[in-house]
Amino acid sequence: MRIVDVCAFYAPRGGGVKTYVDRKLAAGAAHGHEIIVVAPGEDYRTEMRGEGARIEWVPGPKMPFDRNYRYFADQETIHAALDRLRPDFVEASSPWRAAEAVASWRGSAPRALFMHADPLAAYAYRWFGPVASREAIDRGFDWFWRHLRRLDARYDLVVSPSRSLADRLAEGGLRQVVTNPLGIASGEFAPAHRDEGLRAELLRRCNLGPEAALLIGLGRHAPEKRWPMVVDACMAAGVERPVGLVLVGGGRDKAKVVRHVGGNPHVLLLAPVTDRPALARLLASGDALIHGCEAETFCLVAAEARASGLPLIAPDLGGAADQARDSGGEVYRAADAASAAQAVVRLIDRGVALLGAEARARAGGTRRLDAHFAELFAGYEAVAGRARVAA
Template sequence: MRIVDVCAFYAPRGGGVRTYVDRKLAAGAAYGHEIVVVAPGEEYRTEVRGEGARIEWIPAPRMPFDRTYRYFPDQESIHAALDRLKPDFVEASSPWRAAEAVASWRGSAPRALFMHADPLAAYAYRWFGPVASREAIDKGFDWFWRHLRRLDARYDLVVSPSRSLADRLAEGGLRQVVTNPLGIASGEFSPAHRDEGLRAELLRRCGLGSDATLLIGLGRHAPEKRWPMVVDACMAAGVERPVGLVLIGGGRDKAKVMRHVGGNPHVLLLAPVTDRPALARLLASGDALIHGCEAETFCLVAAEARASGLPVIAPDLGGAADHARDSGGEVYRAADASSAAQAVVRLIDRGVARLGAEARARAGGTRKLDAHFAELFASYEAIANGARVAA
């Protein structure tokens, strides 16, 4: 099949969506499929990624609030691309304008909405959560739920990458939802990359000895990631137990994060690590991953940490919570620094060495992207074959 992914949030310097789509481009040929990604870019351009894999860039303006990303200017440009590409199956990777364009395209190919984003959790729940319950916020944003239900009625499939998001979508009235968790690339992350010398050096740079607990935070510096809250939690836990925090990442909130850390000697800020082997070594050398975002649909970072042999400390909502529970880690009340601090202390008191050994023993069972793609492409094939039979 020719599978066309209309991917609004694919960008050369993007985050988890870019990583995932790059993997899908590389994987399609092994399953006998051609993968074409339609993405907003600087100009019309075709970027060949390998046999049966390419990106078709469409000129698009930059987003005003995050210059890393662009947005499709209109539905007509997406319709024109789909008419030209003649897909056997279409996927939309954002529930906004691109999803509306794919839904309204007059072509006969079946289509799926892949929920890479959870806008309510990333924005509405975060903005209004301090003053209103989720039930009240959902009522206030009923227009968005109506929008999702309309999309659901026009798509053959809505793919959720986590159990928690699938449950919320079903509760919101969507009927086409299936859960297909993502996974990690085989062979990249492993406890075998653990380096006790690197661990000791990172703790030394945090002003601590090797008897302290080394927590790793990894991700974009963006408001929904809640790094200031994570810093506060680790410092509160550090009053009771020696804790060092290494934050790896960058982004539009970098200056805010730096100001919040201030001169704290127990927090080490590192620039984004693009060298995958170096990142795998860093992750495996920590004692646990700590995450602050309750809006993750899957949380690839947490999956990579599990594959590296780390327990995960995460909010009790969103995709990261699944990883925390499955890794033998800890969950805490979302957006609550005090609760997060208590989770850090609980994990330390349970025995970091023992939990690490158990997490390393389980690491090989972390779901791989191969399993995700096998399920995804099989579901697309079944729908496309059914559509051909019906025709």
């Protein structure tokens, strides 16, 4: 099949969506499909990506709040690209304007909405959660749920990358939802990369001995990641148990995170690690991954940590929660530093060495991207086949 992905959040300097789409471009040929990504760029341009894969850039203005990204200027641009490309199947990768444009396109190809983003969790629940329940927030944002239900009625599939998001979408009245968790690339992360010498060195830099628990936090310094809350939780847990925290990342909130850490000797801030083997070694050398964001649709970092043999400490909502439970780790009440501190203490008291050994034994079962793409393409083929029979 020719599968066209209308991807509003694909950019040369993008983050998780770019990583995922790049891997999908490579995976398509292995499954006998031609993958074409339509993305907003500086001008009209075709970028070849190997056998049967390419990116069709179309002009789009820059996002005012993040100049690394652009957006589709109008629906007509998307419709013209789809008319020209004549896809067998169309995918929209965000629930906003691009999804509306794909839904309103007059072509006959079946289409899927892939929920790479969870706007309510990333924004509304985070902003208003301290003063209102999720039920009240959902009522206040019923316009967004009506929007999603309208899209659901016009799409053949709504793909959710986590069970927790799929459950919320179904509770919100969507009927076409299927769950297809993402996965990690094969061969990068494994317990074999564990380095006890590196672990001891990181704890030394946290002003702690090897008997302490070494927690790793990995991700962008952005408000939804809640790193100041994670720091507070580890500081509180550290009053009862020796805990070192290594935070790896950077971003627009870096200065805020640095100020929040202050002079705490048990928190080590590291720049983003772009060397994948070095990152695999760092992750495998920790005792647990701690995560603060309850708005993850899948949480690739959590999957990479699980494949490295780490149990997880994560909020009880979002994609990270699914993975923490599956890892044998701990969950805590989202956005609650005291609850997170208790989760850290619980995990330590269960035995870091024992939990680590169990997590390393399970690491090989971490879901791989190969399985995700096989399931995704099989689902698209089934929908396209039914459409052909109906026609």
